[in-house]
Amino acid sequence: MKKNMIHTKMKLKEIAICILAVLMFLPLSTQAKKQIPALKNVIGKHFLIGTAVTVDQVEGRDPKATSIITNQFNSIVAENCMKPMYLEPAKGQFCWTQADSLVQFGLDHGMKIIGHVLIWHNQTAPWMFKDQYGKLPGREEMVRRMHDYITTVVGHFKGQVFGWDVINEAVLDDGSLRKSPWYRTIGPEYFKLAFKFAHEADPHAELYYNDYSMSNPQKRETVVKLIKKLKAAGCRIDAVGMQSHNGYDYPDLTEYEKSIRAFIAAGVKVQFTELDINMLPNPKHFGGAEINQEFQYDQTLNPYAKGLTQEAQKVFNSQYLAFFRLYRKYAAHVNRVTLWGVSDNNSWLNNWPIPGRTNYPLLFDRKYQPKPIVRKIIKLFK
Numbered sequence: 001m002k003k004n005m006i007h008t009k010m011k012l013k014e015i016a017i018c019i020l021a022v023l024m025f026l027p028l029s030t031q032a033k034k035q036i037p038a039l040k041n042v043i044g045k046h047f048l049i050g051t052a053v054t055v056d057q058v059e060g061r062d063p064k065a066t067s068i069i070t071n072q073f074n075s076i077v078a079e080n081c082m083k084p085m086y087l088e089p090a091k092g093q094f095c096w097t098q099a100d101s102l103v104q105f106g107l108d109h110g111m112k113i114i115g116h117v118l119i120w121h122n123q124t125a126p127w128m129f130k131d132q133y134g135k136l137p138g139r140e141e142m143v144r145r146m147h148d149y150i151t152t153v154v155g156h157f158k159g160q161v162f163g164w165d166v167i168n169e170a171v172l173d174d175g176s177l178r179k180s181p182w183y184r185t186i187g188p189e190y191f192k193l194a195f196k197f198a199h200e201a202d203p204h205a206e207l208y209y210n211d212y213s214m215s216n217p218q219k220r221e222t223v224v225k226l227i228k229k230l231k232a233a234g235c236r237i238d239a240v241g242m243q244s245h246n247g248y249d250y251p252d253l254t255e256y257e258k259s260i261r262a263f264i265a266a267g268v269k270v271q272f273t274e275l276d277i278n279m280l281p282n283p284k285h286f287g288g289a290e291i292n293q294e295f296q297y298d299q300t301l302n303p304y305a306k307g308l309t310q311e312a313q314k315v316f317n318s319q320y321l322a323f324f325r326l327y328r329k330y331a332a333h334v335n336r337v338t339l340w341g342v343s344d345n346n347s348w349l350n351n352w353p354i355p356g357r358t359n360y361p362l363l364f365d366r367k368y369q370p371k372p373i374v375r376k377i378i379k380l381f382k
Helices: 002-024 028-035 039-045 063-072 097-108 139-156 181-186 189-201 217-232 253-265 310-329 373-380
Strands: 048-053 075-078 112-119 163-168 206-211 239-242 245-247 269-278 334-339
Touching: 039 048, 039 373, 048 063, 048 112, 075 097, 075 334, 097 112, 112 139, 112 189, 112 334, 139 181, 139 189, 163 189, 181 189, 189 206, 189 217, 206 217, 206 269, 217 253, 239 253, 253 269, 253 310, 269 310, 310 373
Parallel strands: 048 075, 048 334, 075 112, 112 163, 163 206, 206 239, 239 269, 245 269, 269 334
Antiparallel strands: none
16 A cells, blocks of 8 residues: 555656646747737827738737737727718718727727727718719718718717827828828818818817828928917827838838827827738838729738748847837837737738738737747836
8 A cells, every 4th residue: 555655656757747747848938928918008108009900900800919909009090980981981871880899899999999090082982072073072972071071980989089180191101292182172271160160170189191102201390380370370289100011121210209209299199000011122212101092913022921031030020129219218108009010911911912922921820829029028128
């Protein structure tokens, strides 16, 4: 009996040693993933950290993405379903179902919800810019349509949406104002009117101007002038959104920081609203983030179909750290950083500006796991 007890103890000891050995040799990535704190629990102490989401994700049809959203972020923005073409596809016919679902998801999880976008030249239903003859309506009619759309949408989500991108992408890279249908019919006054109507519909909601290529000096100068004009007219404008669709070799970080400083000096907060890093080469004549750009597939422009090389991964890490160092530096003036997508596999950059490529622009990989750089980013904010 005594021998059996001794034998049993020895066996248990051997098993314990084996288990310990297995744990010691587990992949470091497995251990690290368990130890990485949530982005919202560290970065979220300084400013909102968010992501763009889809209806499938908030309604549970992509459960792994849903888990990342609820565990990592304290802010969400609709990637598409709150854009004008989806909310009012035909005059007077509003479709609230998907947007309501997304907003309720955010509220249920204690998140700040950002409304994107009210006034834009893209992804607006064709009827908005046509009269009964198929021509651009007159000024009075366009002001009425703007008022009715903003009042209805902002009013519908009053008290639920934390802040609105009131106007999106209204300045060209050369610093001139985009000659959109809004500009051509109403003139530059449409900026003031849009912000005025939004504030009247929900006086407590924050209001933003949002654009890409904001490191361009000419664009920076024009946006600063816009901010000052809106403020002088008594309009509420809380922040400027620098979209930050960045790349492996752009933008120029010095100019990027100059824009941050210029917007702060103009009296608003700064937010980085559509952050990702394009790791693929761009075709000739490509520029900015104008969504209507589309180019033909070319294998040479899809070099990482099977994964980033070690060198490319280093560049990716370096770029993300550089941007987050700036966000940390100016944290007192930053109110939000939003990644444009949850994981690499559902990023828009897999199909824009060239369909069918494989890109790696986000902080979570195709297996919905945090990339190693996440740990270093979090460390910046501890």
